Amino acid sequence: MRRALLVAAVALLVLAPGAAACPRTSLGDLEDEVMCPVCGTPLNLAEEAPQAERERAFIQREVDRCRTKGQIKRALAAQYGERVLALPGDQQDDDLADVLVYVIPALAILLALIGVAVGASRWRRQREPASSNPPVASKRLDADMDRYDL
Amino acid sequence: MRRALSPISIAVIVAVAALVGLLAYGLSANEPDRAIEHAIAKGERKKAPGFDLPSLSGPGRASLAEMRGKVVVLNFWASWCVPCRKESPLLERWHRRITPRGGTVLGVDILDVSSDARAFAREFRLSYPMLRDKGGDTLDDFGVIAYPETFVIDRWGRIAATRRGPVDAAFLRRQVDPLLREGS
Numbered sequence: 001m002r003r004a005l006l007v008a009a010v011a012l013l014v015l016a017p018g019a020a021a022c023p024r025t026s027l028g029d030l031e032d033e034v035m036c037p038v039c040g041t042p043l044n045l046a047e048e049a050p051q052a053e054r055e056r057a058f059i060q061r062e063v064d065r066c067r068t069k070g071q072i073k074r075a076l077a078a079q080y081g082e083r084v085l086a087l088p089g090d091q092q093d094d095d096l097a098d099v100l101v102y103v104i105p106a107l108a109i110l111l112a113l114i115g116v117a118v119g120a121s122r123w124r125r126q127r128e129p130a131s132s133n134p135p136v137a138s139k140r141l142d143a144d145m146d147r148y149d150l
Numbered sequence: 151m152r153r154a155l156s157p158i159s160i161a162v163i164v165a166v167a168a169l170v171g172l173l174a175y176g177l178s179a180n181e182p183d184r185a186i187e188h189a190i191a192k193g194e195r196k197k198a199p200g201f202d203l204p205s206l207s208g209p210g211r212a213s214l215a216e217m218r219g220k221v222v223v224l225n226f227w228a229s230w231c232v233p234c235r236k237e238s239p240l241l242e243r244w245h246r247r248i249t250p251r252g253g254t255v256l257g258v259d260i261l262d263v264s265s266d267a268r269a270f271a272r273e274f275r276l277s278y279p280m281l282r283d284k285g286g287d288t289l290d291d292f293g294v295i296a297y298p299e300t301f302v303i304d305r306w307g308r309i310a311a312t313r314r315g316p317v318d319a320a321f322l323r324r325q326v327d328p329l330l331r332e333g334s
Contacts, residue, residue, distance in 0.1 A: 037261045037285075037286060038261055038297075050230040050231065050232060051228065051230045051261060051262075053230070054229070054230040054262075054263060054266060055263075058263050078284075079262070079263050079264060079284060080261055080284055080285065081284050081285025081286070081287075082285070083285055083286075112161070115157075115161070116157055116158060116161050119157025119158075119160070119161070120156070120157045120158065122157070123154075123156055123157050126154075
């Protein structure tokens with residue numbers, strides 16, 4: 001009797017985490033990471049498109065079958081092609097392009113900020129001589145006023 | 151005296167110009183290719199873009215080139231497409247009607263779950279050949295923007311007519327029958 005209880009307890013310990021882990025993901029968790037290929041938008045933005053509804057039903061079936069997010073994305077790509085994957089890293093085509101798609105915009109923003117900062121400092125320096133010369137201007141004004149002095 | 155623009159103003163102008171340019175590019179890039187319609191309007195028949203696609207129902211592939219010598223009613227459809235439900239029985243009737251005269255309907259299922267597509271074909275008892283273009287790669291070649299769309303292709307692989315939207319019997323009579331008489 002004691003041995004049977006021990007076996008049951010061990011079985012529960014082994015099986016419980018697996019049971020608790022199902023479902024492993026949700027429709028909401030996937031919707032913003034995959035595309036509605038017909039709409040050309042992420043699935044979460046495709047409200048009433050018939051193709052989007054079918055895609056959601058497909059994802060829900062896969063979620064109910066306890067598939068992981070990665071497995072569902074692979075299943076979607078098998079049905080709709082790689083274009084259904086919204087995140088560049090998910091498309092298993094070109095690793096360099098997947099990196100560049102994040103690096104290039106970041107570099108562009110950085111370069112633009114540097115350009116604006118350099119331009120602003122140069123512009124300020126060009127303006128400084130004009131504004132830091134009031135004594136000359138005031139002397140000239142005084143001289144002009146003296147000429148009109150009666 | 152003219153005041154020079156500040157770097158921030160220049161940066162804003164450049165950014166706005168870049169944004170407008172990007173918007174214009176996006177609009178022009180999304181413009182569907184209307185070359186086929188333009189050719190038909192001028193009375194010309196443009197060569198149909200080739201494709202080689204897997205069969206929907208099982209193993210094997212088929213290409214449009216293999217259909218040379220037949221009049222092909224090429225129909226792009228999907229199981230989620232509501233108007234496709236209406237036109238499929240008509241296409242099936244026409245497939246049976248034109249097969250003995252050297253014609254065929256060829257379905258291309260696009261952007262669809264394959265099990266849904268097969269269920270659709272079973273539901274409407276569609277017997278014409280069905281191919282599957284899961285990623286929709288052929289859509290750009292044919293300028294497909296709506297579902298369903300149908301292209302009538304002559305025995306020499308040239309597009310003689312097109313219908314954006316569901317076909318009806320009048321369209322098929324007007325466009326397919328004369329082609330069946332050509333070169334037969």
